[in-house]
Amino acid sequence: MLLVEDADRVRTITLNRPGALNAFNEALYDALTDALLEAAGDPAVAVVLLTGTGRAFSSGTDLVEMAERVADPDFTPGRHGFIGLIDTLAEFDKPLVLAINGLGLGIGLTVIGFADLVLMSEDARLKTPFTSLGVAPEAASSYLLPRLVGRQNAAWILLSAEWISAAEAREMGLVWRVCEPAALMDEARRVAGTLAKRPISSLREVKRDMTAPLREEIRRARERENDGFARLMGGPANAEALAAFAEGRDPDFTSLPPGW
DSSP: OOEEEEEETEEEEEEOOOGGTTOOOOOHHHHHHHHHHEEEETTOOEEEEESHHHHHHHHBBBBHHHHHHHHHHTTTOSSSSSHHHHHHHHHHSOOEEEEEEEEETTTHHHGGGOOOOEETTTEEEEEHHHHHHHHOTTTTHHHHHHHHOOOOHHHHHHOOOOEHHHEEEEEEEETEEEEOGGHHHHHHHHHHHHHHHHHHHHHHHHHHHHHGGGGHHHHHHHHHHHHHHHHHHHSHHHHHHHHHHHSSSOOOTTTOTOOO
């Protein structure tokens, strides 16, 4: 589920569910949360580099499990779950470098808001599928994305559910650097290694100072988003989206009740 490797004070964490395009089920949310907490507490780790295996960075929340969660009132969530992961990302006080190796959907894009440096393969693509799933934004993206890329770029990302190419992501400031696919990990390791040569105490202080003004607004944004997600999940639009996914077709939102 996760591959973890240490080298030269850089801990590389690789999402490893390639058969599911590294989609996050409850077990993967828990595993990545634990891995980040361990890295934060390990005095030998200066920087974390996060990437994925196969052709996806992460295809977001596992929709098969989401459908089960909606249908089963006795569904058992993970120890940390999605909210625990976002809390951990918000409090993570060491540099976090992303190497986006392939498709990034949902959390595969919104995690960028918590990263310090993001490198992306030139053949990778990103999108937030929230409106195509009939749900609300997540991971404080309604706050973090406008800060990162501006109001109109963020509106397009969050409202359209359309794909964003690597070139578009670089142009709008969503990612820092675009690399040839074969060069991505070498460049990401070089960048992470450059940071890891600096004093860990100084790295942590710089990151704390940069993120301190954001934490309260991130908390408020998450509360708004979680409220909206709870109201919309299982509603007519979300039900149609999940049924369409299960049936292998595009959702049709034109026949929903008024207001949906």
